[in-house]
Amino acid sequence: KFEKIWLVFGIISLIVFLSIVGVTAFSQDHHPSGGMDTIDPKKVDQTAPFDNPGVTQIDDDTYQVAIVASAFSYTAPELRVPAGKEIIFKVTSKDVVHSFTIDDTKVNMMVVPGQITTRAYTFDKPGKYLILCNEYCGTGHHFMFTEIEVY
Ligand code: CUA
Known part of the structure; x- marks a missing residue:
């Protein structure tokens, strides 16, 4: 049961990490002074x-x-x-x-x-x-x- 909690925690951290990377890449692509x-x-x-x-x-x-x-x-x-x-x-x-x-x-x-x-x-x-x-x-x-x- 304890391992399951860690697995869920790991997956959530991964999702959070990937969305931060995604949002950063997206906002750099759409920087108003760049492009x-x-x-x-x-x-x-x-x-x-x-x-x-x-x-x-x-x-x-x-x-x-x-x-x-x-x-x-x-x-x-x-x-x-x-x-x-x-x-x-x-x-x-x-x-x-x-x-x-x-x-x-x-x-x-x-x-x-x-x-x-x-x-x-x-x-x-x-x-x-x-x-x-x-x-x-x-x-x-x-x-x-x-x-x-x-x-
Ligand atoms: Cu090196 Cu142009």
Whole structure:
């Protein structure tokens, strides 16, 4: 009889654990500042916002940064954004999987051809931040980096 109680207890704990994992996964998928859209990797240059990559001011408190990753660089003109404002990064790849990782921040996005990866971030401190690829993408992987200036 005693063993039966423990068995029931074990099953209940398992169910509770699995629902917590499920709810966490679900809420991350539906995070308002994250998420994914699809894009034709062959038409990146003709598809907004990547037809005009770089920084666009959306309103007083929001900026959008569109960036195209391809072996082995990030196609975007000079990147300058203000500190203390919400910066929405939209990144896609024209060829293979890269990453868009901003050193010293929590921004570490996987960049997948055919998908637009979106991530919102607010820089606290002005300065120059290194953007680099930490997903092995070929012989030039180690030379794939750029810079963003926060003012
Ligand atoms: Cu791109 Cu590594």
